[in-house]
Amino acid sequence: MAAAPATAQAATVFPKSHVGFDSITQQIEKKLLKRGFQFNVICVGQTGLGKSTLINTIFASHLMDSKGRMSPEEPIRSTTEIQSVSHVIEENGVRLRLNIVDTPGYGDLINNDRCWDPIVKYIKDQHSAYLRKELTAQREGYLQDTRIHCCLFFIQPSGHGLKPIDIVVLKKLSEYVNVVPVIAKSDSLTLEERAEFKARIKEEFAFHNLRMYPYDNVEHDHDEVALNAVIKEQVPFAVVGSEKNIVVGGQQVRGRQNRWGVINVEDETHCEFVALRNFLTRTHLQDLIETTSFIHYESFRAKQLLALREGGGYSGGSRPISPSADRELSRSSQRMTMNGY
Template sequence: TVVSLKVDSVPFYLQWIDTPGYGDQVDVRQGFHHIVNYIDKLYERAMEVEMAAVREENRAFEHLGVDVILYFISPHRLKELDLAMLRMLKGKAAIIPILSKADTMTTDELRVFRREVSTRLREQGIETFREPMAIIASPYVVKNAQGESVIGREYSWGVSQCERDSDLPALRRVLIAEGLQELQRSRRRYYEAFRAKKMREMRGNLPSRMFGFALRTALQTLVLAGAVYALHQGAERTGLYEKLDQLR
């Protein structure tokens, strides 16, 4: 999904790539690999464009890749499934953990859960672009206690406002304002790491490719020599050489 908006009168385009059905498969690893392979394919495409004989004038390859992964975590518990996926995404792109449905937790529960997620990720060696951000999202416009129209959710105890009661404004600033250049530098860093790894693999495979080429060449030479020898033997058996001498 491509979203068009303006930031300080400057046109801005965001491409969101959703993953519906993630984690619903019997073998969840299949979903893991689909996501990781998608990111790798973008980096591979960037390498192809960058290393082409005629490079694109607009340097489009610099924009291929994923700027940031917003990984949504269910409220109250961080599952082993989440940690397994985040370990696979580590080193692929900048990661921002999102504590979803933050209005289903009390202030104390949210504080404890945020600390727990940060600790578990650090223990797993999973680097994040920002600390976990608690988000409330809603498609509804409701009236708050002051009678103002706000985006949020209405409960029996009151109204939960997306802008006031969650990290949504901070997340917006990270994505399209103060954190944008840092995200772009981060994407470039992850791409360069991917590129360096691929180049090492290509150099590592070079001796085996050269050996394969030499072996094929040797086999072709042997086949050709065998064919010439067979023709020679056949000519001797049929007296072809003697007949040619008589003709001369």
């Protein structure tokens, strides 16, 4: 972003009677509520790690079919191609359009050479589609946004560490998207094993310089820095998902029965599901959306504009860009140069 021009510090004036501009916050809220919000999540990880189940558990709704069937008559489904499902969920008048993208269980095959390519391509294609819309001369007032705001990366609860392929894929993905890693099915580890596994994964993140979300930002205030420090300590979240209710102490809770007893998904002493859900929905939803736009999309856009300026042409999308968009692209590229990009 361009730096604001320096101006003399203005003194604050308090009007003598109520003017009414303080209602701007309600005006904005009304407009935003009418429009609703869009949140796009992609799930990456091997088949059977509980991706569909976790999404359904986070949003407390049956949004994705799980291979773990709801009834024994249903056939077993497994994900073989990138698919997205959209739902509008509503809470206290706030509408959230949720787009969940399920990816083929990468790493399932014998030859996993470049198996991450379709996933990375999918993420870039959404940036490219947005750029195209942004540059189209007669653009609509509101752009449909399919850019991925969050990539939930499922780590197998092996107890050993990341697999070499995980490191390669995490490196690639984190260039384009906010990556939130989770230790899948953490009920298969004891609390000690879980702590050791987590420490090992953290070491690997640091050693391989893997940049996980949330990021440091100079604009963060003291509270945001403190909150992010807590989150960074918790990442990767050791989660358990379940769509089944079980009865604990006379109460219905979402949980799993395993050979050691009952896991209450929402009990913070059992797993970190609640911490993950709070992080994704209650504290960082807006930041995930903003970071996608200001960091990931901005860097994609800058690269595309640079490529165009250097005569390489627009290389982001699979379709050629329209002549009017091309003209707008070069104008916008000039503007960016003037603004110091």
